[in-house]
Amino acid sequence: MSRSCCVNSMCRGALLFAASLLITGCVATADFVDLTKEVTYVRNQQNELKAQVAELKTVAADIAAQQNEERPEYLGSRLDVLSTRFEAMEVVQSVLGSQLIDLRRDHEEGMRRIASIAAGVETASDPGAGTTPCASSDMPEMEPEIQAVVPSDGTTQDQTELSPREAFEVAYQDYQAGDYDGAIQGFKAFQxxxxxxxxxxxxxxxxxxxxxxxxDCVKAIAAYEKMVNTFPHHRNNVLGLLKLSYLYDAMGNAAQARSVLIRLIERHPRSKEAKLARQRLPNVSQ
Known part of the structure; x- marks a missing residue:
């Protein structure tokens, strides 16, 4: 019984850890999917064997009570077979455990790299800003199509008195003027x-x-990820995915960059951005 609890705990831990790794994006999505399927298969097999053993023990007890000498021998043979299968499952669990250790090592290394980049961003002369561009120079300029409306008197007003369109325009004017800190505050207030x-x-x-x-590359990634996950069918989704691919690649996370490009192609196969993603995909190192 204790062995089953232990195996169950290992399965649950493996699934939870695989899920956390998938969220961080520091290893390929396909690896986590395969690993999760293997762990799930092992868990199902273990549960099935557990049920069979319990059933056989009940039958054995009934037959022993009836002083049947042949049936217990048969049950003993079946229990030996099941015990062998349990041992095989434990070997599979051990292999999966080794794979999880390797993935954890990759995850921790990726987190250290991100923390190092973030630390460099925070200690730059301009608080919150880095000195290195967040993407390569070949990234195309991408802006959403926004039909802006200037407030009626042409001046900045109290946000609480503005309509949604006017409140958005106040922040958008800061953005167009290059006051990005003011734009961030304005857009967040609007939201x-x-x-x-x-x-x-x-x-x-x-x-x-x-x-x-x-x-501020780390915060840029977080903002774009929030946008593409919250609004998966919006026209801006394709722009956000393409920018994320450049950001992840520039930060050294090629696996996540490739994953984002594949997601873009699958979601928006006929878009011009998907065409660019197909051209870019072979050049993103694996």
Whole structure:
């Protein structure tokens, strides 16, 4: 019984750890999917064997009570077979455990690299801004199509008195003027006041782009990831995915960069960005 609990705990731990690794994006998605399937298969086999053993023990007890001498011998043979299968399952568990150790090592190394980059960003002369561009120079300029509306009197107003469109425009004017810190504050204030507004996705995209232009790469990634996951079918989704691929590649996470490019191609196969992603995919080191 204790052996089953231990195996169960290992399975649950393996699944939880694989899920956490998948979220961080520091290893390939396909590796985690295969590993999760293997762990699930082992768990199902273990549960099935457990049920068979319990059933055989019940039958053995009944037959022993009836003083049947032949049936216990048969059950003993079956129990030996099941015991052998349990041992095989333990070998599989051991192999999976070794794979998880390797993945954990890769995960920790990726986290150390990200922490190192983030530390460099935080200690730069401009707080929150880095000195190195967040992407290579070959990244195309990508802006969403936004039909801006200037407030009626042409001046910045109290946010609490503005309509959603006007509140968005106040932040957008800061963005166009190159005041990216002001734009970030304005777009976040807009999102808090009008979370369900049609311009919410544009605001989230421009938050990411503002961080990108101040070279705050870590926050740019977080903002774009939030946008593509919250609004998977919006027209800006394809732009966010393409920018994420450049950001991850520039930060040394080629596996995640490739995963994002594949996601872009699958979600938006006929877009011009998908064509660019297909051209770029072979050049992203594995």
């Amino acid at each position: 808090q006041r009008f979370p369900d507004a049609s311009l919410a996705v544009d605001a989230q995209y421009l938050v990411g782009t503002s961080y990108f232009r101040t070279r």
